[in-house]
Amino acid sequence: MPYILIIEDDKITAEGISSILGNEGHEVDIAQNGKIAFDRLKNKSYNIIITDLMMPEMDGMQFINRLRMTDNETPVIVVTAYGNIENMLAAFELGAVEIMEKPFDIEELIHLVNELTK
Template identity: 45%
Template sequence: MAERSKILVIDDEKRMCDSIKVLLSNIGYEVDTAENGRIGIERLKAQEYGLVITDLMMPELDGFAVMKHIRENCQNTLVIVITGYASVESAVRAIRSGAYDYILKPFDFEIIKISVERAWDKLKLEKELEKTRKLAQVAERALAMNNELNNPLSVASGFAQLLQIRAENSGDEVLKRQIDSIVKASESIHQMTTQFRRFAHTLLNENAEHDLGMM
């Protein structure tokens, strides 16, 4: 999800759409509007939204249809539903089918602001968590590869050391120097793999996937 992901407001009352857009734009959010569920879904197909605020009762496609589309196609998008006091049970149904929050009409704009901010915090947290998980995977893979490296390294280093023994009394100084360099280089690589293993084990034992993020 992009840092500046947008909010989509879907409501068949144009006045409602516009007021929410003005309110949220004023506090720094980027907002698109759609006047019904069908247009809302078209917008969702065209680009990614972090948050969708949708009315439940709309002609053509209602808020539940929008939520179904989001569930099936936009896993990272949160939904806040708006519904009238008269239909609290539909708000409950919306929450059951995955809405993040609901707002009852008529509402104070402060309520929308709070709900949007909470949703935004949740999105940010999920993004962080996802990043941490990926870093942990990278770290695990790096440790496995680091260990795997010791096998071919031991072959290269072992044969180089055998050559060193054979060249010892050959009187060929150039050959000896060349083989010595291979042995020394192998030792450096070994030091690196050892250091990396210690480092990774210290972190992994201490705890935290969070710490792995530092790697």
């Protein structure tokens, strides 16, 4: 079963994505920021990581930056309300596979996740 980690400080968004992907048969964990995400990663590895950008403690860019020091494999999808060109280029440079702007298309996210976990 594919394991997915959602890093998102907005509870409603996190739980929304979690229940949708859960219904698709994915096992989903939520972390409220990048720091908590690394705690989760100590105990478990994930097939896909979906991250917000703007979060307290450790934001999405800091998270991807640190992740890529040790892990070049795990696909990272960025979901953000701040999809400006700078953020997008920086995220792609760090190896994000896709950047989705909020409010994003649920069907598109499901499709992408299914493709990546095939």
